[in-house]
Amino acid sequence: MPTGTFFRLPEEKQRRLMEAAWEEFVRTSYTEVSINKIIQIAGIPRGSFYQYFEGKEDLFFYLLDDVHRHFIQVFCKLLDRAGGDLFQMHLLAYDDLVQWGDNQDPSICRCIQFMRVNPGMDFLQTMSKEPEFLPEELYQKIDVRRFRKKDRMFVESVFSLTVMSLVSAMVEALTHPGETERQRRRLEERIKILEYGSLDSRPEAARTQQGGIQA
Secondary structure, rough: OOOOOHHOOOOHHHHHHHHHHHHHHHOOOOHHHHHHHHHHHHOOHHHHHHHHHHOOHHHHHHHHHHHHHHHHHHHHHHHHOOOOOHHHHHHHHHHHHHHHHOOHHHHHHHHHHHHOOOOOOHHHHHHHHOOOOOHHHHHHHOOOOOOOOOOOOHHHHHHHHHHHHHHHHHHHHOOOOHHHHHHHHHHHHHHHHHHHOOOOOOHHHHHHOOOOOOO
């Protein structure tokens, strides 16, 4: 996280540094991001940068924290549209987010462009480093009545798995634009597996699997 020195900067200077950082992070892959380019764009001395952040990773996670907060607000609105249905929310999210070319939300556009230039990054693992992967404001909007277990830890586990499916589908769709519809169908199939399970719940089917009924 930034040092106290960063937070004591005038807001305009903080904003200029963050804009410069985003410009570099969406230009190239994370491994190729250059602190020198960021400070050149921001117009600050190199020494000053290290008074604000420990390094590239520290800066990246500060940007990610801002994106995380923004996406929580986006997910809250999507959950309202889905009537609290966590599974339907992710399908709505995919439909909205893959249309990023028409999306005027700068935070979403930046995040999606970052995903495009970093196709091999494990975004779920990166995001899960956030202290609250499923914050209270989002948890309260999820309709948990149909869940087998309704405790917070179980719902967060389901949320994590659905986000993993969403991110995987988005990365593939953004990397291969011609596969948008195919990835949508794959996402829907994965969401259904998470929602309904993978086993046939009918008693006769279970006995057949165990060899109790012969065809």
